[in-house]
Amino acid sequence: MSAQEKSMSVSDEMMIEMNGVHKWYGQFHVLKNINLTVKRGERIVICGPSGSGKSTLIRCINRLEEHQQGEIIVEGTELTGNLKHIEQIRREVGMVFQHFNLFPHLTVMENCTLAPIWVRHMPKQEAEEVAMNYLRQVQIPEQAEKFPGQLSGGQQQRAAIARSLCMRPKVMLFDEPTSALDPEMIKEVLDIMIELARDGMTMICVTHEMGFAKTVANRVIFMDDGEIIEQNEPEEFFANPKNERTQLFLSQILQH
Amino acid sequence: MKTVQQQYEVGRHPDLPPPLVERGVVKWVRDNFFSDATSIVLTAVALYFLYKVVPPFVEWAFVDAVWNADHRNECRARGEGACWAVLRARIAQFTYGYYPAHLYWRVNTAFVLLFVALAPLLFEHVPGRRYLLWFSLAYPVLAFFLLWGGLGLEPVESAKFGGFLLTIVIGVTGIVGSLPLGILLALGRRSRLLIVHTISMVFIEFVRGVPLITLLFIASTLLNYFLPPGTYFDLLLRVLIMVTLFASAYLAEVIRGGLAGIPKGQFEAADSLGLGYWKSMRLIILPQALHISIPNIVNTFISLYKDTTLVVIVGLADPLGISRATLADSKWQGLSTEIYIAIAVFFFVSCFAMSRYSLYLEKKLHTGH
Ligand SMILES: Nc1ncnc2c1ncn2[C@@H]1O[C@H](COP(=O)(O)OP(=O)(O)OP(=O)(O)O)[C@@H](O)[C@H]1O
Ligand SMILES: [Mg+2]
Numbered sequence: 001m002s003a004q005e006k007s008m009s010v011s012d013e014m015m016i017e018m019n020g021v022h023k024w025y026g027q028f029h030v031l032k033n034i035n036l037t038v039k040r041g042e043r044i045v046i047c048g049p050s051g052s053g054k055s056t057l058i059r060c061i062n063r064l065e066e067h068q069q070g071e072i073i074v075e076g077t078e079l080t081g082n083l084k085h086i087e088q089i090r091r092e093v094g095m096v097f098q099h100f101n102l103f104p105h106l107t108v109m110e111n112c113t114l115a116p117i118w119v120r121h122m123p124k125q126e127a128e129e130v131a132m133n134y135l136r137q138v139q140i141p142e143q144a145e146k147f148p149g150q151l152s153g154g155q156q157q158r159a160a161i162a163r164s165l166c167m168r169p170k171v172m173l174f175d176e177p178t179s180a181l182d183p184e185m186i187k188e189v190l191d192i193m194i195e196l197a198r199d200g201m202t203m204i205c206v207t208h209e210m211g212f213a214k215t216v217a218n219r220v221i222f223m224d225d226g227e228i229i230e231q232n233e234p235e236e237f238f239a240n241p242k243n244e245r246t247q248l249f250l251s252q253i254l255q256h
Numbered sequence: 257m258k259t260v261q262q263q264y265e266v267g268r269h270p271d272l273p274p275p276l277v278e279r280g281v282v283k284w285v286r287d288n289f290f291s292d293a294t295s296i297v298l299t300a301v302a303l304y305f306l307y308k309v310v311p312p313f314v315e316w317a318f319v320d321a322v323w324n325a326d327h328r329n330e331c332r333a334r335g336e337g338a339c340w341a342v343l344r345a346r347i348a349q350f351t352y353g354y355y356p357a358h359l360y361w362r363v364n365t366a367f368v369l370l371f372v373a374l375a376p377l378l379f380e381h382v383p384g385r386r387y388l389l390w391f392s393l394a395y396p397v398l399a400f401f402l403l404w405g406g407l408g409l410e411p412v413e414s415a416k417f418g419g420f421l422l423t424i425v426i427g428v429t430g431i432v433g434s435l436p437l438g439i440l441l442a443l444g445r446r447s448r449l450l451i452v453h454t455i456s457m458v459f460i461e462f463v464r465g466v467p468l469i470t471l472l473f474i475a476s477t478l479l480n481y482f483l484p485p486g487t488y489f490d491l492l493l494r495v496l497i498m499v500t501l502f503a504s505a506y507l508a509e510v511i512r513g514g515l516a517g518i519p520k521g522q523f524e525a526a527d528s529l530g531l532g533y534w535k536s537m538r539l540i541i542l543p544q545a546l547h548i549s550i551p552n553i554v555n556t557f558i559s560l561y562k563d564t565t566l567v568v569i570v571g572l573a574d575p576l577g578i579s580r581a582t583l584a585d586s587k588w589q590g591l592s593t594e595i596y597i598a599i600a601v602f603f604f605v606s607c608f609a610m611s612r613y614s615l616y617l618e619k620k621l622h623t624g625h
Contacts, residue, residue, distance in 0.1 A: 064524050083532075090530035101525035105543050105623060114539060115529035147623035167529060 001198065003235070006218055009041035009200035014073075015171055016061060016204075021070035023056060030056050031067065032226040038171070043203045045213040045234075048223035049249060054206040057223070058173045061204070062093045075170060091119060094164030098176040100156045102148035108135070108159045109144040112166045120167065127166070134162040138192050154185030158192055165196075172196065174205040208253055214238065222246045317597075327587040342588045343598050346578070350598070353418015353573045359410065363421055366402040369395065370428065378613065380620075396432070414492035418573030420602060425492075426499055426574075427561040427606075433500035434560070435553075438507025439546075443537065445512055456508070463505035468563055471498045476570040495567050503560040510556055514549035515541065547621050554614035558607045575599045 016038040023031040030053045038044060046054050059065040060072060063079055063086045072079045074089045103111050112131035116122040122130070135141045138158035140151075148156055157177055164172060174193065178186040190212050197203060197216035207213070213220050213234050220237040222230045222245075230243045241247045264270070289299040320337025322330075323344065331339035343350070352363055373395035376388035403425070405411035417425060444456030463471070475494040483489060518541055526536035546553070568577040579595045582588050 062528055064527060087530050087532055090528060093528070095525075095528040097521060097525065099521055101519075101521035103522065103525070103540055103544075105547065105621070115531060118535050118539060119530045149623055163529075 001194075001215055003233075006043075006216070010218060011040045013040040014038075015040050015042070015075060015202050017071075017073040018060075019071050019073075021060065021067045021072060023060065023065065023067045023069075030226050031060070034070070034228060036221070036228065038202060038204065040170070040202055041200050042218050043197050043201075043216050044205070044219050044221060045217040046204065046206045046221045046223060047208055047210075047213070047249070047253075048229075052223045053226040054223055055175050058095075058175055058204055058206060061171075061173060062090050062095055064095075091167060092170045094167060094169035094172045096157070096160050096164055096172065096174045096177045098180050100148070100153075100160045100180075102156055102160055102163070104148050107145050107147055108140070108151070108162075111148070111159060112163045115163070116166050131162065131166050134165045135159070137165070137195070138162045139188075152185060153181045154188045157181065157185075157189045161189075161192055161196075171202045171204070174203065174207065176206050176208075178207065178209060210238070210254065222249065224249070328589060328591060338594050338597075339591050340594060342582065342591045342594055345588070346582050349578050349582070350419045350575055352421050353578065354416045355412060355418070355421060356410075356416065359412060362402045362405075362409065366399045367424070369398065369402075370424075414490050417492060419575055419578050422492075422567070422572060422574045423561075423564050423602075426496060426564040426567065429496050430499040430503050430560050430564070431557050433496075434503035434507050434556075437500065437504035438511055439542065441504060441508035442511035442515060445508065446515060460505045460508050463502055464509070468499070468502050469566055469569060471502055472566060472570050474498070491570065492572065495570065495572065499560065499564065499567075502563075503556060506556045506559075507553060510549050510552040511545060513552070514545035514547075517548050518544050547618075550614050550618050550621075554610055558610055561607060561610070562603060575602065 014037060016036070018034050018036040021031055021034040022029070034057060036057075046057065048054050056065055060067045060079075061074060067079075075092055077085050077089055079086065079089060102108075103114070106114065109128065109131055112134065113122075113124065113127040116127040116130060117124055132141060132144065135144055138161055140155050140158050140162075143151055143155055143159065148159065151159065161177075177193070178189050181189060186209070190209060193203070193205070193212065194216055203216075205212070205217075217234045219231055220234050221228055222237075222241075222243070224245050230237070230241065230246045232242075237246075238250065241250055288295075290296050315337070317338050320335045321340055322334050322337060323340050325331045325334070325339065325341035326345075328339060328342070331341055348357065348360075352360055355363060372388070373392040376382045376385045377392055382388060401407050401409060403412070403417075404414070441456045441460055444452045445460060447453045447456070472495060475498040476491060479489065479494060522540055522544065523536070526540040531539065565574055565576050568574050568580070571577075573581070576599065579592070579599065582595060583590070583592055
């Protein structure tokens with residue numbers, strides 16, 4: 001995607017706003033003063049060393065983790081203890097996990113239709129049509145009636161993406177979606193994600209796939225030790241990293 | 257031994273049957289009974305044991321057995337075999353206890369309908385399952401009126417219930433009642449709400465820490481002190497409640513084990529889709545947790561079913577109670593072996609059916625992960 005193409009889909013509408021967010025696990029300060037805004041149509045890649053708090057950050061956005069200080073506003077609704085608000089936000093925010101987390105007792109089709117039927121109260125037939133569309137988009141329509149345990153890793157992750165998309169989310173969060181996959185399957189998942197980006201989906205991806213970051217990201221964020229150290233457009237970020245920790249990190253991951 | 261090998265062109269080798277010794281009965285017998293010295297010895301010992309036990313038993317139970325007699329002495333006069341005549345004479349009592357004979361049809365109807373109600377719950381491919389499930393839901397009420405009377409049916413007191421009827425009433429009520437209660441207790445014990453958590457935990461630990469007999473005694477005596485004088489609280493009903501509570505505490509722990517086996521990612525995936533607590537439990541977590549726990553759940557059910565024999569201690573006439581009465585009758589004194597064998601067969605058939613069903617269910621639910 002060209003720079004122009006990338007910026008085209010970005011609107012001024014604010015999707016996610018994190019202001020001065022802090023989080024602790026017991027005594028351990030895992031997120032430190034996170035300030036981050038994401039506009040509709042923007043695609044953000046987060047990278048950083050293991051344990052730097054990347055997962056924790058995106059999991060705060062749909063309240064899989066609770067933050068203790070600061071505010072997080074998703075689509076104009078602030079995340080607090082209010083269960084109604086939390087469920088409302090979760091309906092609009094899709095998440096794809098490193099280990100897929102498909103429901104093993106349900107077929108791929110049932111995985112995809114479950115939330116639309118039970119959360120969005122969509123009639124079953126309509127939900128199945130929607131699901132079939134997304135399964136086609138991720139190129140596994142023929143696997144619909146299989147159980148997750150019968151699919152390859154790459155197929156499972158694509159099914160998980162389809163499951164999220166079936167809720168027609170406004171934002172998609174990806175937590176290292178390709179790092180549990182064998183090399184030959186990584187591309188099939190990344191291709192689907194690039195496709196999604198082209199369609200204008202707002203995305204936040206934690207990933208170390210730098211090629212992917214260059215192709216689709218509007219912004220790359222580098223985190224270390226619970227802080228956002230540096231953020232920039234991908235060309236600038238990779239060509240001229242300013243902080244030395246960023247430089248060190250990039251030199252390490254670009255070696256192989 | 258050298259066999260002549262036919263040569264084939266490369267890439268043209270046909271599929272051949274395996275060599276003869278490698279299949280069929282001969283191989284099976286050799287592999288299973290004579291594979292090495294130990295197994296040969298074990299086979300010999302087992303054969304000797306069977307030879308010593310089976311023929312005499314068959315002789316006693318079938319060949320020399322007496323099926324028609326009016327009392328024990330008539331049996332003995334005809335030989336040393338089993339006196340099954342006692343069962344023929346007392347079959348009604350063993351089945352219905354002291355239930356009025358002219359109302360047996362109500363018990364029979366309830367029994368047959370029990371299977372109609374169970375079928376759609378136990379098997380997925382039952383014709384008209386959707387409608388039958390409504391019947392299953394209504395069945396407890398229906399069975400209650402059939403067995404105890406009311407709504408124009410002649411009332412029958414609980415005290416008249418006995419025999420296998422009693423076993424099945426207590427067993428089925430206990431099983432059907434304890435499963436939902438056990439699930440709620442298991443969820444309660446994991447709850448983050450302090451009060452729910454504490455109540456569940458105290459209940460489970462208390463009930464598990466006390467023998468069922470004690471609970472039954474509490475049911476039969478102590479409750480009278482707590483209840484206002486003059487309240488009539490049916491003994492069988494109290495026993496039903498105690499048995500259900502007892503089994504539910506065990507089930508709760510079994511199911512909690514199953515819940516603990518569900519990966520965190522499943523909870524997170526359900527949460528991230530916006531399913532609330534109850535929906536994610538019902539649709540995602542419990543189906544998997546119950547699946548993992550099937551063997552243990554059925555195990556609990558089987559023990560509950562067999563523990564129903566303990567109610568004889570508080571004076572209910574379950575099959576063991578009936579056998580006491582029968583053995584006390586001078587006409588049938590001393591025939592305990594025959595009676596206990598019959599009771600054992602009854603329990604074995606019921607429990608074996610449960611065990612097979614649990615295997616079937618596990619197989620059916622296996623989805624290749
Ligand atoms: N539930 C928890 N309790 C305590 N500490 C935790 C918990 N979850 C994560 N941590 C710690 O918080 C830090 C950040 O974790 P996080 O998973 O966000 O890192 P990450 O950047 O995603 O790393 P990775 O690249 O390995 O996935 C780590 O040091 C981790 O040990
Ligand atoms: Mg992580």
